Amino acid sequence: MPYDPSAFPPFAVTVDLVxxxxxxxxxxxxxxxxxxxxxxxxxxxxxxxxxxxxxxAQAAARELWEETGLRVHDPSVPAQDxxxxxxxxxxxxxxxxxxxxxxxSVAHLALAPDLPAPRPGGDxxxxxxxxxxxxxxxxGYGRDGEPVAxxxxxHAQILADGVERARSKIEYSSLATAFCxxxxxxxxxxxxxxxxxxxxxxxxxxxxxxxGTPGFLVxxxxxxxxxxxxxxxxxxxxxxxxxxxxxxxPEV
Amino acid sequence: MPYDPSAFPPFAVTVDLVxxxxxxxxxxxxxxxxxxxxxxxxxxxxxxxxxxxxxxAQAAARELWEETGLRVHDPSVPAQDxxxxxxxxxxxxxxxxxxxxxxxSVAHLALAPDLPAPRPGGDxxxxxxxxxxxxxxxxGYGRDGEPVAxxxxxHAQILADGVERARSKIEYSSLATAFCxxxxxxxxxxxxxxxxxxxxxxxxxxxxxxxGTPGFLVxxxxxxxxxxxxxxxxxxxxxxxxxxxxxxxPEV
DNA sequence: AGTGCTTATCGTCAGGAAGACGACTATGAT
DNA sequence: ATCATAGTCGTCTTCCTGACGATAAGCACT
Numbered sequence: 001m002p003y004d005p006s007a008f009p010p011f012a013v014t015v016d017l018v019x020x021x022x023x024x025x026x027x028x029x030x031x032x033x034x035x036x037x038x039x040x041x042x043x044x045x046x047x048x049x050x051x052x053x054x055x056x057a058q059a060a061a062r063e064l065w066e067e068t069g070l071r072v073h074d075p076s077v078p079a080q081d082x083x084x085x086x087x088x089x090x091x092x093x094x095x096x097x098x099x100x101x102x103x104x105s106v107a108h109l110a111l112a113p114d115l116p117a118p119r120p121g122g123d124x125x126x127x128x129x130x131x132x133x134x135x136x137x138x139x140g141y142g143r144d145g146e147p148v149a150x151x152x153x154x155h156a157q158i159l160a161d162g163v164e165r166a167r168s169k170i171e172y173s174s175l176a177t178a179f180c181x182x183x184x185x186x187x188x189x190x191x192x193x194x195x196x197x198x199x200x201x202x203x204x205x206x207x208x209x210x211x212g213t214p215g216f217l218v219x220x221x222x223x224x225x226x227x228x229x230x231x232x233x234x235x236x237x238x239x240x241x242x243x244x245x246x247x248x249x250p251e252v
Numbered sequence: 253m254p255y256d257p258s259a260f261p262p263f264a265v266t267v268d269l270v271x272x273x274x275x276x277x278x279x280x281x282x283x284x285x286x287x288x289x290x291x292x293x294x295x296x297x298x299x300x301x302x303x304x305x306x307x308x309a310q311a312a313a314r315e316l317w318e319e320t321g322l323r324v325h326d327p328s329v330p331a332q333d334x335x336x337x338x339x340x341x342x343x344x345x346x347x348x349x350x351x352x353x354x355x356x357s358v359a360h361l362a363l364a365p366d367l368p369a370p371r372p373g374g375d376x377x378x379x380x381x382x383x384x385x386x387x388x389x390x391x392g393y394g395r396d397g398e399p400v401a402x403x404x405x406x407h408a409q410i411l412a413d414g415v416e417r418a419r420s421k422i423e424y425s426s427l428a429t430a431f432c433x434x435x436x437x438x439x440x441x442x443x444x445x446x447x448x449x450x451x452x453x454x455x456x457x458x459x460x461x462x463x464g465t466p467g468f469l470v471x472x473x474x475x476x477x478x479x480x481x482x483x484x485x486x487x488x489x490x491x492x493x494x495x496x497x498x499x500x501x502p503e504v
Numbered sequence: 505a506g507t508g509c510t511t512a513t514c515g516t517c518a519g520g521a522a523g524a525c526g527a528c529t530a531t532g533a534t
Numbered sequence: 535a536t537c538a539t540a541g542t543c544g545t546c547t548t549c550c551t552g553a554c555g556a557t558a559a560g561c562a563c564t
Contacts, residue, residue: 008301
């Protein structure tokens with residue numbers, strides 16, 4: 001069938017971002033408050049239109065930069081941590097997902113170390129890190145007792161998919177290091193796993209596992225005591241991206 | 253920023269399909285021959301425009317039906333094999349991926365049992381199953397000595413991504429059964445793994461592994477001898493979708 | 505019937521990985 | 535000095551896997 005320009009319906013294409021980080025031992029996602037209808041005043045995932053000359057990954061990287069100031073990690077420079085991890089997540093195209101028009105959203109997943117503060121174009125009240133646990137509960141109440149309004153559009157589903165992707169990906173890849181600063185301790189890495197999975201891990205077995213996996217961690221020689229207690233060795237992320245055998249998520 | 257209808261560029265949105273099956277011990281993908289430029293006469297993945305009132309998954313299921321006659325397996329009817337497996341793969345939106353206009357393609361992955369023949373809208377010469385090995389080699393020669401023309405557009409990349417998804421997913425899920433008829437033997441399932449991974453597996457260890465994983469296989473009571481040799485028990489796919497522990501792909 | 509070939513299925517054994525957990529070390533706080 | 539907090543090293547048991555021997559049950563011949 002030939003491509004007749006009048007034969008296909010026009011779509012708007014956007015990118016939405018699931019930006020995850022670990023703050024205070026819990027997995028948090030970046031949300032922005034909507035200024036206009038629909039869903040005015042509700043929290044939503046950051047995102048925006050893909051421009052006419054822009055690749056999807058470029059658009060996602062641009063949105064991430066605009067919302068957080070984060071640059072995207074370039075895998076061609078493996079030894080240096082020069083930004084966040086960004087990958088395509090999934091695409092959402094229900095005809096009714098936006099009441100105004102037909103919008104197809106290509107969601108992306110970004111993993112970032114704990115950031116000083118969101119950068120909502122200067123207005124801090126319009127962007128915040130929220131624990132995914134709060135964002136995803138239906139009709140519950142947040143820690144401040146306020147009723148939790150669900151995310152705008154289908155963003156709760158997108159967030160849930162992004163969280164699930166992150167949870168499974170740190171199992172068999174070294175992606176958990178994307179949540180850590182350039183240098184980190186085994187304990188800090190363990191707390192990432194604990195926050196993302198929502199479980200407690202045995203520090204001794206975890207230490208044995210990660211230090212015994214070739215290419216996962218590279219000691220930098222330094223030590224730190226920022227967590228209190230005995231000073232811990234500092235590591236960088238090694239070149240390995242696939243963990244074999246994988247980290248094991250404890251059974252339910 | 254408000255949604256100004258003139259503020260976003262219009263896109264065409266298509267679905268492309270990576271339909272995989274196992275034929276004669278090798279992993280094959282469905283390809284269709286292009287009738288018009290660009291890439292006229294070249295092989296491409298089946299696909300088409302998403303309609304105005306259609307969800308992405310609906311569009312993919314419709315294309316699959318139109319190209320193969322396959323219905324999509326409905327997970328709400330787990331005990332019965334009522335069609336192929338279909339899932340979203342990834343979205344491709346390079347501004348130059350189609351020379352005519354801006355097209356964003358939401359690729360889907362379908363896994364199907366060996367089919368009698370493609371159903372190319374009635375014209376068999378315009379659709380065929382081709383071994384992915386041939387389709388993905390760059391500038392090589394097929395088994396008939398003919399030079400292999402690469403797939404149209406970015407379809408080689410899409411196919412490669414789909415194959416990689418299938419290869420990794422049968423590791424930790426029961427998806428390999430989607431390549432099998434409703435009733436199958438352990439040996440037939442093993443040949444699926446061998447074809448998809450391109451390796452040889454030990455029949456004894458494989459048998460122990462799959463029959464020892466709870467919920468993976470359900471014996472139907474029957475036996476068959478269609479493979480020659482000693483009659484083998486027949487099984488259906490069990491309710492389990494996640495394999496824990498996973499099947500292990502042999503090391504390189 | 506017997507031989508050989510093929511595939512299926514069961515069993516055994518050694519090596520490795522993981523969970524449970526004891527013990528020791530090195531800091532800061534009181 | 536003592537305690538609390540983390541980090542690190544070992545040990546032991548259990549389970550899983552890979553390698554591979556052995557047997558079973560069909561079919562195609564002779």
